[in-house]
Amino acid sequence: MLQHAPSNLNGFLARLNGRSVLSEDEQRAILDLPIRVKQVRQNQDFFSLGETLDHSCYVLEGLVGRFDQTAHGARQISALYIRGDMPGLESVVQPTAGFAMQALSTCTILEVPHPALRALIAANQAIAEAFWRDNAVDASILAQWVVNVGRREAKVRIAHLLCEMATRYCAEPDERGRLVFQLAMTQGQLADATGLTSVHVNRSLKAPRAIGTNFHSGTVRTDDWDMLAKLGDFDSVYLDTGPASEPRLRLIQ
Amino acid sequence: MLQHAPSNLNGFLARLNGRSVLSEDEQRAILDLPIRVKQVRQNQDFFSLGETLDHSCYVLEGLVGRFDQTAHGARQISALYIRGDMPGLESVVQPTAGFAMQALSTCTILEVPHPALRALIAANQAIAEAFWRDNAVDASILAQWVVNVGRREAKVRIAHLLCEMATRYCAEPDERGRLVFQLAMTQGQLADATGLTSVHVNRSLKAPRAIGTNFHSGTVRTDDWDMLAKLGDFDSVYLDTGPASEPRLRLIQ
DNA sequence: CGCATATTTGATAGATTTCAATTTATGTGG
DNA sequence: CCACATAAATTGAAATCTATCAAATATGCG
Numbered sequence: 001m002l003q004h005a006p007s008n009l010n011g012f013l014a015r016l017n018g019r020s021v022l023s024e025d026e027q028r029a030i031l032d033l034p035i036r037v038k039q040v041r042q043n044q045d046f047f048s049l050g051e052t053l054d055h056s057c058y059v060l061e062g063l064v065g066r067f068d069q070t071a072h073g074a075r076q077i078s079a080l081y082i083r084g085d086m087p088g089l090e091s092v093v094q095p096t097a098g099f100a101m102q103a104l105s106t107c108t109i110l111e112v113p114h115p116a117l118r119a120l121i122a123a124n125q126a127i128a129e130a131f132w133r134d135n136a137v138d139a140s141i142l143a144q145w146v147v148n149v150g151r152r153e154a155k156v157r158i159a160h161l162l163c164e165m166a167t168r169y170c171a172e173p174d175e176r177g178r179l180v181f182q183l184a185m186t187q188g189q190l191a192d193a194t195g196l197t198s199v200h201v202n203r204s205l206k207a208p209r210a211i212g213t214n215f216h217s218g219t220v221r222t223d224d225w226d227m228l229a230k231l232g233d234f235d236s237v238y239l240d241t242g243p244a245s246e247p248r249l250r251l252i253q
Numbered sequence: 254m255l256q257h258a259p260s261n262l263n264g265f266l267a268r269l270n271g272r273s274v275l276s277e278d279e280q281r282a283i284l285d286l287p288i289r290v291k292q293v294r295q296n297q298d299f300f301s302l303g304e305t306l307d308h309s310c311y312v313l314e315g316l317v318g319r320f321d322q323t324a325h326g327a328r329q330i331s332a333l334y335i336r337g338d339m340p341g342l343e344s345v346v347q348p349t350a351g352f353a354m355q356a357l358s359t360c361t362i363l364e365v366p367h368p369a370l371r372a373l374i375a376a377n378q379a380i381a382e383a384f385w386r387d388n389a390v391d392a393s394i395l396a397q398w399v400v401n402v403g404r405r406e407a408k409v410r411i412a413h414l415l416c417e418m419a420t421r422y423c424a425e426p427d428e429r430g431r432l433v434f435q436l437a438m439t440q441g442q443l444a445d446a447t448g449l450t451s452v453h454v455n456r457s458l459k460a461p462r463a464i465g466t467n468f469h470s471g472t473v474r475t476d477d478w479d480m481l482a483k484l485g486d487f488d489s490v491y492l493d494t495g496p497a498s499e500p501r502l503r504l505i506q
Numbered sequence: 507c508g509c510a511t512a513t514t515t516g517a518t519a520g521a522t523t524t525c526a527a528t529t530t531a532t533g534t535g536g
Numbered sequence: 537c538c539a540c541a542t543a544a545a546t547t548g549a550a551a552t553c554t555a556t557c558a559a560a561t562a563t564g565c566g
Binding site: 066068069070071072074075076078079090093094098099121122125128129131132133135136137138139140142143144145146147149150151152194195233235237238240 | 319321322323324325327328329331332343346347351352374375378381382384385386388389390391392393395396397398399400402403404405447448486488490491493
Binding site: 406407449450452453456470 | 521522523524525531532
């Protein structure tokens with residue numbers, strides 16, 4: 001890893017490095033991006049539907065949800081973003097947001113101005129490529145979200161979502177298969193993410209033959225990760241995380 | 254528009270031009286991409302889950318579905334592609350496909366080899382940007398798909414899908430609001446796209462208070478487009494089609 | 507303590523799936 | 537043009553899942 005003056009964008013760089021190959025100069029350029037620090041309180045939108053953005057939003061800390069909604073006001077969370085993610089990176093090429101971004105927990109957001117990102121992309125193709133690839137992974141996640149909501153029953157949807165988030169948080173089960181991690185969502189938000197009702201989420205969690213996982217005040221606990229993953233029909237390949245399964249690409253040498 | 258020797262990639266260029274600004278040289282470079290013509294019969298996969306791609310697939314003619322599936326074999330169509338679309342463009346930066354691509358009608362596909370695409374991207378940043386933007390629109394469509402499947406009832410889901418496809422096909426209603434267009438899908442495939450059962454799709458289409466639209470052997474007919482759009486909770490902005498609503502961007506001058 | 511938010515529970519209505527069977531298209535070879 | 541095979545559309549009845557509405561119980565926080 002690159003030695004460099006402390007920057008809050010380290011996590012973003014680590015995310016990119018996991019999937020793309022960047023030179024030292026390129027890495028430094030990313031860390032040198034100008035930022036504005038912004039604290040966002042829980043349940044507060046930090047941008048809204050129809051808004052035109054002039055910056056992208058790096059999540060330094062906290063949990064963020066992308067909220068879409070129907071004309072009748074029903075809400076659907078179509079993506080979750082955690083520390084290290086850059087929601088709205090694509091706003092560089094598509095500035096008008098068709099959705100709202102909301103902090104599910106208190107968040108620290110680093111706003112990266114579009115002009116700086118544009119200059120960086122224009123000056124360095126490898127970085128543009130890494131950004132594009134990052135976006136492509138987000139799209140894969142989105143496609144799996146469609147499958148989850150469209151073709152699985154309630155219990156399985158919930159289990160799958162928990163598995164995905166555990167994996168993205170890099171939470172590892174212990175030797176006995178037990179796993180604990182933080183997921184700062186209410187059952188209502190879980191419902192918005194899975195296309196269910198909060199009542200039904202509650203029941204699925206509590207049912208006699210439930211998912212065998214405890215979800216309480218933002219903490220997920222399971223005694224059997226493998227069982228949860230099986231119930232949740234979960235295969236992590238689409239997240240393109242963990243050890244490199246395919247050689248990292250670099251179009252530009 | 255650019256004067257140039259005939260190329261089958263004209264539709265792709267037109268698609269890109271609708272959203273990005275490309276110089277004449279850049280446009281010509283796209284039209285000059287090498288292609289392999291491939292005919293794909295109805296219901297035939299032209300690539301499968303887990304396959305590593307060495308080319309992207311331009312749809313010259315026909316209807317294509319992206320099929321994801323659960324471990325139990327339930328199928329979910331998470332995207333549809335029509336003439337002018339380039340499904341798997343992102344395979345340039347992400348070659349391993351986590352899904353299958355299937356021809357819903359007999360298709361003519363132009364395979365564009367990755368090496369040529371890579372060279373083009375490496376040599377021209379504005380094109381890389383246009384590709385990224387094209388992908389970003391696909392991601393917007395995907396997010397709306399999540400909302401559709403997650404938060405709308407059957408009838409509305411179907412109506413919304415029909416509206417989306419009509420809009421993407423640029424099918425215009427006549428002065429009386431009537432609209433007819435081809436959508437080469439069976440009711441079963443419509444079910445796979447909307448997260449429903451073929452039986453239920455059939456009933457929603459036939460119900461006394463149905464969507465007022467006739468869907469038969471690949472032809473969609475409605476007598477009242479506005480009504481369908483309203484029922485389907487449809488707002489086309491996310492498709493970023495039609496007259497430019499925001500100034501087209503170009504990061505690189 | 508008292509408000510605000512989140513969780514839990516019950517009862518009921520409604521939507522959707524499942525399974526099974528029938529009818530209607532569509533295509534193909536004789 | 538008919539007979540056959542196949543795929544698609546349609547219908548019925550019953551089971552199941554999920555939503556809705558309303559109320560009660562926790563939980564956190566100032």
